[in-house]
Every structure is written in structure tokens, then in C-alpha cells.
Amino acid sequence: MSRVSVLVLLLLSFSACKSLSQADQKKVQIAFIADVHLQDIFGKFQDNNYQGIKNPVTGEYANIRTMNSQLHSTRIYNENYFAFIEALNDISKRGIKQVVLPGDFSDDGQPVHVRGLKKILEKYTQKYGMTFFVTTGNHDVVRPFSQEAAKTDFLGKDGKEQIISSSKTNLDNHELEPIITSDIKNWGYKETLNEMANFGFFPQKSYLYWETPFSSYGYEGYNFDLALKESVLQKRIYSLKNTNLSLPDASYLVEPIKGIWLLAIDANAYVPNEKLSGLMDNPHDFSGASIGYNNVFVYKNHLIDWVEKVSAEAKQKGKILIAFSHYPMVDFNDDASPEMKLLFGANKMQLERVPNEDVAQTFADAGIQIHFGGHMHINDTGVRTTAKGNTLFNIQTPSLAAYKPAYKILTIHSNSELEVETVVVSSVPKFNSLFPFYEEEYAHLQNIKSSSIWNKEILKAKDYEGFTEWHLKELVRLRFLPEDFPIDFLNAILKLSGKDLLEINKDNSAFDKQLFSNNLTLQDFETWTGFNMIYDFYRLKNADELAMPEIGSKRLKQYEIVCEQLEKSGNEQFVLWAKIVQKTMNGLPSNHFKINLKANQIERINP
Numbered sequence: 001m002s003r004v005s006v007l008v009l010l011l012l013s014f015s016a017c018k019s020l021s022q023a024d025q026k027k028v029q030i031a032f033i034a035d036v037h038l039q040d041i042f043g044k045f046q047d048n049n050y051q052g053i054k055n056p057v058t059g060e061y062a063n064i065r066t067m068n069s070q071l072h073s074t075r076i077y078n079e080n081y082f083a084f085i086e087a088l089n090d091i092s093k094r095g096i097k098q099v100v101l102p103g104d105f106s107d108d109g110q111p112v113h114v115r116g117l118k119k120i121l122e123k124y125t126q127k128y129g130m131t132f133f134v135t136t137g138n139h140d141v142v143r144p145f146s147q148e149a150a151k152t153d154f155l156g157k158d159g160k161e162q163i164i165s166s167s168k169t170n171l172d173n174h175e176l177e178p179i180i181t182s183d184i185k186n187w188g189y190k191e192t193l194n195e196m197a198n199f200g201f202f203p204q205k206s207y208l209y210w211e212t213p214f215s216s217y218g219y220e221g222y223n224f225d226l227a228l229k230e231s232v233l234q235k236r237i238y239s240l241k242n243t244n245l246s247l248p249d250a251s252y253l254v255e256p257i258k259g260i261w262l263l264a265i266d267a268n269a270y271v272p273n274e275k276l277s278g279l280m281d282n283p284h285d286f287s288g289a290s291i292g293y294n295n296v297f298v299y300k301n302h303l304i305d306w307v308e309k310v311s312a313e314a315k316q317k318g319k320i321l322i323a324f325s326h327y328p329m330v331d332f333n334d335d336a337s338p339e340m341k342l343l344f345g346a347n348k349m350q351l352e353r354v355p356n357e358d359v360a361q362t363f364a365d366a367g368i369q370i371h372f373g374g375h376m377h378i379n380d381t382g383v384r385t386t387a388k389g390n391t392l393f394n395i396q397t398p399s400l401a402a403y404k405p406a407y408k409i410l411t412i413h414s415n416s417e418l419e420v421e422t423v424v425v426s427s428v429p430k431f432n433s434l435f436p437f438y439e440e441e442y443a444h445l446q447n448i449k450s451s452s453i454w455n456k457e458i459l460k461a462k463d464y465e466g467f468t469e470w471h472l473k474e475l476v477r478l479r480f481l482p483e484d485f486p487i488d489f490l491n492a493i494l495k496l497s498g499k500d501l502l503e504i505n506k507d508n509s510a511f512d513k514q515l516f517s518n519n520l521t522l523q524d525f526e527t528w529t530g531f532n533m534i535y536d537f538y539r540l541k542n543a544d545e546l547a548m549p550e551i552g553s554k555r556l557k558q559y560e561i562v563c564e565q566l567e568k569s570g571n572e573q574f575v576l577w578a579k580i581v582q583k584t585m586n587g588l589p590s591n592h593f594k595i596n597l598k599a600n601q602i603e604r605i606n607p
Helices: 003-026 080-093 111-128 189-195 197-201 224-230 293-299 302-317 337-344 357-365 435-447 456-460 464-484 487-493 498-502 509-517 530-551 553-567 572-585
Strands: 028-032 098-102 131-135 150-155 161-165 209-211 237-239 246-248 252-257 260-265 320-325 370-373 380-385 391-396 406-412 417-424 592-596 601-604
Touching: 028 260, 080 111, 080 464, 098 320, 098 370, 111 131, 111 189, 111 197, 131 197, 131 252, 131 260, 131 320, 189 197, 189 246, 197 252, 260 302, 293 357, 302 320, 302 357, 320 406, 337 572, 357 380, 357 391, 370 406, 435 456, 456 464, 464 530, 487 530, 487 572, 498 530, 498 553, 509 553, 530 553, 530 572, 553 572
Parallel strands: 028 098, 098 131, 260 320, 320 370, 370 391
Antiparallel strands: 028 406, 150 161, 209 252, 237 246, 252 260, 380 391, 406 417, 417 592, 592 601
């Protein structure tokens, strides 16, 4: 090889390395952990010496909720503490420095738990150089102002229920003497934001820019001292429509890295009661904020104008705008919500939380292209394109406190090329360290002959992912079936085999060829029942693509064939059920995918 050829190769190699280096410099990663629901199980009360109960195996004291309460809730209360630590450890190993928590970072905004979360975040900030950005969810600020609260389902001595309350009132019918501590009350905006001040809610010197919907200044000539002065909660107030009431708004825009704007939207919209007390800062004058954006349109309309202003400025300045809030902006049921309302009822299956179509249309036209939401404890992707050609990608981040426990990683390759990866938190150290407590609880429930005792098989879970799978299965049995499903539909489908459902039209010829071409037999359909189908529906509804490997392609194909037969059955409920299941099985990419903002395209990245 000549010297000229060698020189050319060296120059080409140098050019390629330089280009790669520049690409690496542009690549930014942000982790999103939604719905942590942290309960500091090892936290100490500041005004009471009670430290919980002693673990019969480890001797360690803990303040935990009963297994019974966990299996009737859409979230795990206790083990998610360990899952959160493991997720942060995983993020640190990946070298990711920016971490976003889109709401419900606490159990219910109790001082003991918010302090516990702050301590954890400070540790990872100091040890790994992480920067955290949080926004409020309906469980962080249950009402806009602090209020007394109680939990009746802590686990106490001898497996009995222990009440822990911030006040001595209304504590009848208890097995054990109630524990009284102000650390269990529900904090309001003032207390919660002050405690979590260093995590986005207020400007920090390290931020390149920070503002709120109420800021008087702009990006040019940004001044930290002025931002700090205007960040006080008294200057971040909006008036409630048709009342003389004003409430805080915790929304903010921050530029933590040059060129990246994070837009934290406080979508907690509290609805005032018809009859108001006339008192200042009365939490009981409002309902909770769990509905989300449908009520934002009524009570926090100022946010739409602010989002439009921020989006236009980001575009003009060449900033990459990433929005996040606690609530979804797009239908999170794979567009099956209309059928679900007809089958289950408009107030079942959390359908009241589905955002109206004008939510997505409005925010897309306001300039939001990428939005990370939480609230629903599900893995999902929703896309809407408006008549004006604007597209909104709504990415639902799963909860670590439910099936399937996972977080999201956003990789920004360029101003238009984004990648989203879902990381399942499967193996969690100490996830089963609380199981000896539950053994005592189970024995107590047996002694009192409880009518709704939970399945002890959950204590055989081999890892945290399996534990959350058991949690969902028991949740379906103990809560979802009796609360959400029409009784006549359950009676018709629950105990039927897959073969019964397949042959519902009494016409075998309609599916014989399908079975043969998919290497299936009638015997395959005899291995499962209507309950299995319902449970797998919930697995798909919660985890979307993440659940498919567990269910298996063979079973999914059987469901597909059965749904085709159910649609021809003439039974209105079966027809609706078939359409719901089919849509749930065929959602948009939600595991690992890339988004092109210029072309408004989403593409699955196969493992």
C-alpha cells in the first residue's frame, strides 16, 4: 500500500472518529420514573417514638402496610421502596445524570415519606451527580392545602391492622391502639414544594434557565436572583373560575443542559365544591385532582397559553422541548375506550381518567410533540395528529409499584431523532425481606376466618417482577372482577374454556383452516378459561408489549381467533369484549422505539 493510500485511510478514519465523537456529544439521555409512590418503610416519626414492628427473621423494624391492603390497591405500598433504589442504581450504572419523576413520587404526601424521598434523591445527587426534576401528582398533593389524615391498614403486632393517624378523631373499631403522629398528615403545596425545592420546583444556580407561567422575565439576559425572587409560591397563583379562590401552580420550565428544555406541567386541577366554607386555605373546599387534563381545560386554562408561548420560543431558539406531567394527554386504552364504556360503564375501569380528544388536539397545536405521563401505572404509547398537521406523542411511563415495574430512558440523538427504551426492574435485592411479616398477617387472617383472604402463593415469588405479576392476578380476583365487570358478562364467560368460546357459533368450519395454518388444535383451547383471558387482558392493558413474551405468541393467536368468533356471535357483550381485546393486543410500539419528529413517525426497534 502506498503512503498516499495510508494517509487517505488515516484521514478517513480520523474524520469518522471525529464525526462519531460529535454525535456522542449531542446524545443526551434522560430517565423517567413515574408513580414511585414511595413509602419510607424505615422512616422515623419526628413526634412519636413508634418505629413499626420487628421483622421476625431479620430483627429490623419497619412501618409497612398489610398485604391485604396491597392486593386491593392498584399499587404496591412496601416492596416498591426496594424497587426504586434498584432503578436508581441501574440508572447510575448507565451513567444517566438527568432523572424525571412525573408525579406521585410519594405515598400520599405524608411528611415522613416526602422526607424519606428527599433523603434518597440527595444521596444519588451527591454520590452520582444526578439531577432530579419532579412534578406533582394527585397523591403528592391530595388537596391544595395540608389536611389531617389516617391510614387504617398498617401492619401491627401479631399480624393485626394498625391505625396510624395525624389526629385522634374518628378512630373507632380498631384492633390495636392507634398511633398518633403529625408525620402521617397530607401535606399541601406549600410544605411539599418547600421540602422538594431542589428538584426542579425552584431555580438552582446550576440551571441555564428556569421560569414559571407567571414569570415576568424572558430567556434573554436571564438572571438567577430575579428568578429566585419570582419563584415564591405567593407569586405562582391562579384564580379559580367562578369563585374568589386562588390556588398555587407548581409548573416550571427548566434548561438543565444546553439546548434541552424540560417542561413540567402541574396538571393537578382541583374542583371547588358547590358549597364553600368561606375559610382561607381550607382543603375540604376541593375535590381531588385525579381526573387530570379534562379538568385542566376548565380550571387551569392559563397553562395552555403558557405551553403555546414556551413551544414557540423553543422552536425559535432551536431548543429540544420535552414535556412531562403526571397525567396522560392521549387515550391510554389503545383507543378501545368507546367500547369499554359500552361494556363496563363510563365510570368503571378508570375511564373517567381518559383525556377527551380535544386535550391531545389542543396541546399538539400548542406545540407539544413529546410528552411523558404517568398516573395510570401502565406502559403505553398514544399518538394524535391534528388537522393542522401537528403530532403529539404521549408516552405513558409504567409504575415501579405495579405490573410491569419499569422506567423509561429517552435518548436524544438530534433535534428530530429520539429513542425511547423501557427498562423492566425485574431483580430487586431484598424484595422478599418483608415476607415474614406477611406470614404473621396470613396466620391472623386465618384465625379470624377472614372472608377475603389473599393467596399465600404470592410469597413464593422468585423475583420482584414475579411479585408484581402475582399482585395483578390477585388484584383482578379480589377487586377488578367484582367492581368493574358486569355480573351477567362474568357469569357467561368466566368459566368457559377457550374451546367453548371458539365454538360459540357452532360452526367449526369457520376456523378449521385457521387452526391448521397456525399449527393449533382444539385441545390447545381447552388449556385456558375465560378468567385466563381476562387476566391476560389486564396484563396487556398494563404492560402492553412487555407482557407479550410471557403470554406467548401461541396463546395470543388463540385469543385473536376466539375474538373473531365472538364478533360473529350476535351477543353484544361478547362483540364489545372481542373488539376491546383485539385493540389491546395491537397497540403502538411501547417497549423500544424511535420517533422522528420531522416525519411524525414512530418505529419499533426489535430486540
